Amino acid sequence: MLEEVRLLMELQDIDYWIGELERSKEYIPDMMKSLREEIDTVESELTSSRQRLEEAQLETNNLELKVGEAKEHLEKYQEQMLTIKTNKEYDALVGQIETAKQEIAADEETSLTLLEEVETLQSRIAELDERHGRIHQENEDRLSSLQEEIDAVEDKMSEKVAYRQQLKSKVPRPTMSIYQRVRKGRGGDVVVRLKRGACGACYKAQTPKKIQIIKKGSILQTCDSCGRILVSDGDD
Numbered sequence: 001m002l003e004e005v006r007l008l009m010e011l012q013d014i015d016y017w018i019g020e021l022e023r024s025k026e027y028i029p030d031m032m033k034s035l036r037e038e039i040d041t042v043e044s045e046l047t048s049s050r051q052r053l054e055e056a057q058l059e060t061n062n063l064e065l066k067v068g069e070a071k072e073h074l075e076k077y078q079e080q081m082l083t084i085k086t087n088k089e090y091d092a093l094v095g096q097i098e099t100a101k102q103e104i105a106a107d108e109e110t111s112l113t114l115l116e117e118v119e120t121l122q123s124r125i126a127e128l129d130e131r132h133g134r135i136h137q138e139n140e141d142r143l144s145s146l147q148e149e150i151d152a153v154e155d156k157m158s159e160k161v162a163y164r165q166q167l168k169s170k171v172p173r174p175t176m177s178i179y180q181r182v183r184k185g186r187g188g189d190v191v192v193r194l195k196r197g198a199c200g201a202c203y204k205a206q207t208p209k210k211i212q213i214i215k216k217g218s219i220l221q222t223c224d225s226c227g228r229i230l231v232s233d234g235d236d
């Protein structure tokens, strides 16, 4: 194999890894973002549930006080019934008793609804707490390994780029320009092996004469169809 072609194969291998590293530089931050969002979502639901629980408990306590007071008033009204003198007083007192009873009933119903809400919130908070503990641990571990990966990507990248520069300086300019043109236009590998007498990339059959030259490996040969540089299938 021609030395320049061997260098190009090494160079295209590096280009492949540079491409992979560039892709990971794009997807790693996205992955990190969604891992953080997952933690934030659980945390914000946990915070709002805890706030609501506190409010509901406060409302329940206030209602209990209110009902207690209303019951005391009711008792007083009922005591007053015993000492009533006129029909007018009687009617007024009956009205007050009725209103007090209605208020107590309404507040007790609200109180029950609140208690149900408190129970629901308490079990939801327990569930969220457990999930938060799990997700937080898992995602933080994942985040720190992704961060390590990102840091390593930068190092690997500059290492590869430096080595690529070295290789590139050894490849003759016309050969390098074939490489760059084909890589830009077609993507993927530029130096490909023959496969049963055809180009290993586009599968165009090559003439027997060309195959012979390729096998000898003394003159650079390209595929007429895709422009890639061809090397023998058994040539290392």
Ligand SMILES: [Zn+2]
Pocket: 199, 200, 201, 202, 203, 204, 223, 224, 225, 226, 227, 228
């Ligand atoms: Zn081809």
